[in-house]
Amino acid sequence: MKHGADSAGHVPLGAGGEFDIVRAMLERWGPLATGIGDDAALVQLPGIQLVVSTDTSVEDVHFRTAWLTHREIGYRATAAALSDLAAMAAMPIGVFLALTLPGADVAQAGEIADGVGECLAAADARVLGGDVSRGGSLSLTLTVMGTTSHPLTRGGARPGDRLYVTGRLGGPAAALREFQAGRVPAPVFRDRFCHPVPRLKESRWLADHGARAAIDISDGLVADARHLAAASRAMLHVSGEKIPLCDSVSLEDALAGGEEYELLLACPDALDAAAFEREFDLALTEIGDVSGEGEPGVEVTVDGRRVESPAGYDHFEE
Amino acid sequence: MKHGADSAGHVPLGAGGEFDIVRAMLERWGPLATGIGDDAALVQLPGIQLVVSTDTSVEDVHFRTAWLTHREIGYRATAAALSDLAAMAAMPIGVFLALTLPGADVAQAGEIADGVGECLAAADARVLGGDVSRGGSLSLTLTVMGTTSHPLTRGGARPGDRLYVTGRLGGPAAALREFQAGRVPAPVFRDRFCHPVPRLKESRWLADHGARAAIDISDGLVADARHLAAASRAMLHVSGEKIPLCDSVSLEDALAGGEEYELLLACPDALDAAAFEREFDLALTEIGDVSGEGEPGVEVTVDGRRVESPAGYDHFEE
CATH class of the missing domain: 3.90.650.10 (PurM-like C-terminal domain)
Structure with a gap:
């Protein structure tokens, strides 16, 4: 949902199956969703403009454990999410990590954390919170938060x-x-x-x-x-x-x-x-x-x- | 990761496999993670205290499609996430939805959106952004954002x-x-x-x-x-x-x-x-x-x- 429909202030979007799904959801939401469709959302709060984006990396869709170490999986998912802040010229504050772990990957949670940490340290960002859940596929959803005074859109x-x-x-x-x-x-x-x-x-x-x-x-x-x-x-x-x-x-x-x-x-x-x-x-x-x-x-x-x-x-x- | 280790300002946590994983990750992160462990994170920004939480609902772990309609799946995942804001006495602003859809559930994306929307409308909150991805299991990660002047912890x-x-x-x-x-x-x-x-x-x-x-x-x-x-x-x-x-x-x-x-x-x-x-x-x-x-x-x-x-x-x- 990095793209949205041309209504309710959404950013006009391109073609493709993913965007058809987003369009269908935006239609249902109507005025409940506004300003959807850029790399990240701009949330105007009193005195500060927040930039927030959420990005999921799923095993066998975005990566394979045969190709990457668990440390690299953590690093790469974090980099992909922070890249949405970069696209808006935002300064990162931190991330929320929702980690879904199959039983076979539980022992590697620390290595995943190392990769997330490596990427955050280089970006001068922190872990602000998260959620750990069991599941059938290894999946990382990173929600990243930053600020900007002059966003690129x-x-x-x-x-x-x-x-x-x-x-x-x-x-x-x-x-x-x-x-x-x-x-x-x-x-x-x-x-x-x-x-x-x-x-x-x-x-x-x-x-x-x-x-x-x-x-x-x-x-x-x-x-x-x-x-x-x-x-x-x-x-x-x-x-x-x-x-x-x-x-x-x-x-x-x-x-x-x-x-x-x-x-x-x-x-x-x-x-x-x-x-x-x-x-x-x-x-x-x-x-x-x-x-x-x-x-x-x-x-x-x-x-x-x-x-x-x-x-x-x-x-x-x- | 609704609970954290007793260091770096984290909230002391109870026992259990999930918390052992969180403890292992917090050890790796050291000073990169601070203040982890309550129902939601408190993010102090100039002039405003944000409350943010992320919560994942995974098929066959948190729900079964045989038990709930897709609308109910969307509603329930949103309610679970907003409940973390309630636990902090925060006023919701909106949510980010990261939706992972197996091919068999693509046609139901609109019904999921209806359930998310029903819960948001009742809570006077909005959809601020999200991400749609393909995957083997239906999974919803809701990151919820609110504000508070006097958080309950x-x-x-x-x-x-x-x-x-x-x-x-x-x-x-x-x-x-x-x-x-x-x-x-x-x-x-x-x-x-x-x-x-x-x-x-x-x-x-x-x-x-x-x-x-x-x-x-x-x-x-x-x-x-x-x-x-x-x-x-x-x-x-x-x-x-x-x-x-x-x-x-x-x-x-x-x-x-x-x-x-x-x-x-x-x-x-x-x-x-x-x-x-x-x-x-x-x-x-x-x-x-x-x-x-x-x-x-x-x-x-x-x-x-x-x-x-x-x-x-x-x-x-x-």
């Missing part, structure tokens, strides 16, 4: 904005393919899959330097660009040849691969990529622009020639 | 306090026994199991009238009294013959049955039970006191004779 992109992406893409997709084939991925790909870094400080820098819309790349660059386009009611153009690739991955991996946890952002002015890279030791690359023409959507070209853009990952489509 | 009971309980106990246990035997429970019991009411307004009234410690009865009266005793470092005495019973249930059902979502509270002065009952159409009954003698614990007597007090429900004990 999905709906802030405007015609003429430049599109930027942080980091180098395609690594998680390459790792996933190796895992699925029963092989151990090369370390650079495995690390991108097992140890993503929520771009928290980076996004606050970007917001401070003029960025006005952002989304984290969890479903895939093109799929998430479509969410940004739908929320901003804009046409996005991505130049495929400009996308920075992780090692020797294919453009297809960079366009379609999910779980990058890098940021896609829109900014009216040119950003100082060199200064960003010096500060964070991370690439910042201009990959396209907001054209503003036509229906909301995403067009991908390679050297000026239009290419078919791939669908993103959707748990509810086979 | 588990650690506030003092020697000489009177113990009170809201409502009449034992109905959910009686319903559960019928369900487990393959029978349909009598409506009064079924309703107590399927349609618990979070005592939100009631708890604020009780806090306003002098109550200074509370816990919601989710594990069972005696088990939750033990949590209160541990957190308050006090000895609690419960007079079994005073416990208000739901219809003709046994005392055992009232002592051991979980998922009541009534409140157990401690108050230094006598509460006006008649005024409470007029206001809320709900029983308020004095059932014992805080003796303050001996090790923290719970003693149950019937007509002055000590009885064995039952263990509560723990998912991690067979």
Whole structure:
């Protein structure tokens, strides 16, 4: 439910089975739900703007215990949740962990905690509470809470904005393919899959330097660009040849691969990529622009020639 | 993780497999986790005290789809989560719903939403955000958020306090026994199991009238009294013959049955039970006191004779 229907102040959402379910639920709720659909919810309280998001990682849907250690499972679920705060340029306060443990995983609860803790320590966040329950599948729901004075949203992109992406893409997709084939991925790909870094400080820098819309790349660059386009009611153009690739991955991996946890952002002015890279030791690359023409959507070209853009990952489509 | 270790400001906790897991995780986290262990977390922000709790309901652990409609599943998970706000005397703001859906339950997402909405409307709360994911078991994690100026905590009971309980106990246990035997429970019991009411307004009234410690009865009266005793470092005495019973249930059902979502509270002065009952159409009954003698614990007597007090429900004990 990171996307919502275009009513009751919800953020307009893209296509897909998951969003059909969300739409059905929002219809039932009517005025009981408001402002649904960005990476995180903005909760305006007296004197403070809270940013809150909830994110579930389920065994055999988001990860396999054959691929990741329990420490990595804890780390990765926490990073995925904190990445939603990064997409809003929020400063994290802490997390609530709802952990569902099959009997076979009870002995590894401490290792899961170590991974959660590793990610929180790096993000300067804390564990505020949680719940432990027995269940048939290992599952972690992280609810993350932060604050912001100037949130980045999905709906802030405007015609003429430049599109930027942080980091180098395609690594998680390459790792996933190796895992699925029963092989151990090369370390650079495995690390991108097992140890993503929520771009928290980076996004606050970007917001401070003029960025006005952002989304984290969890479903895939093109799929998430479509969410940004739908929320901003804009046409996005991505130049495929400009996308920075992780090692020797294919453009297809960079366009379609999910779980990058890098940021896609829109900014009216040119950003100082060199200064960003010096500060964070991370690439910042201009990959396209907001054209503003036509229906909301995403067009991908390679050297000026239009290419078919791939669908993103959707748990509810086979 | 509604209970924590006695370090880093955590609330002292009782025994049991679930709490052993929490203890193991808190040890790993060290200073990364603070103040864990009450019904909900208190998050002090500039000018406002937030109360936040997260609660998971898993198919075949907390409910069975053979027993409840999908609407009831949504309602009950929401009521269970809001009950943690009631235990802190907090005013709800809203909830985040992380819903994990097996393919077979996708068509019922709207009914689940209806149940969530029914409970929220009655509590004057809203849906603030969420996440929908595919998974092997139907699971709902509700993270609830509220505010309070004067929280009730588990650690506030003092020697000489009177113990009170809201409502009449034992109905959910009686319903559960019928369900487990393959029978349909009598409506009064079924309703107590399927349609618990979070005592939100009631708890604020009780806090306003002098109550200074509370816990919601989710594990069972005696088990939750033990949590209160541990957190308050006090000895609690419960007079079994005073416990208000739901219809003709046994005392055992009232002592051991979980998922009541009534409140157990401690108050230094006598509460006006008649005024409470007029206001809320709900029983308020004095059932014992805080003796303050001996090790923290719970003693149950019937007509002055000590009885064995039952263990509560723990998912991690067979």
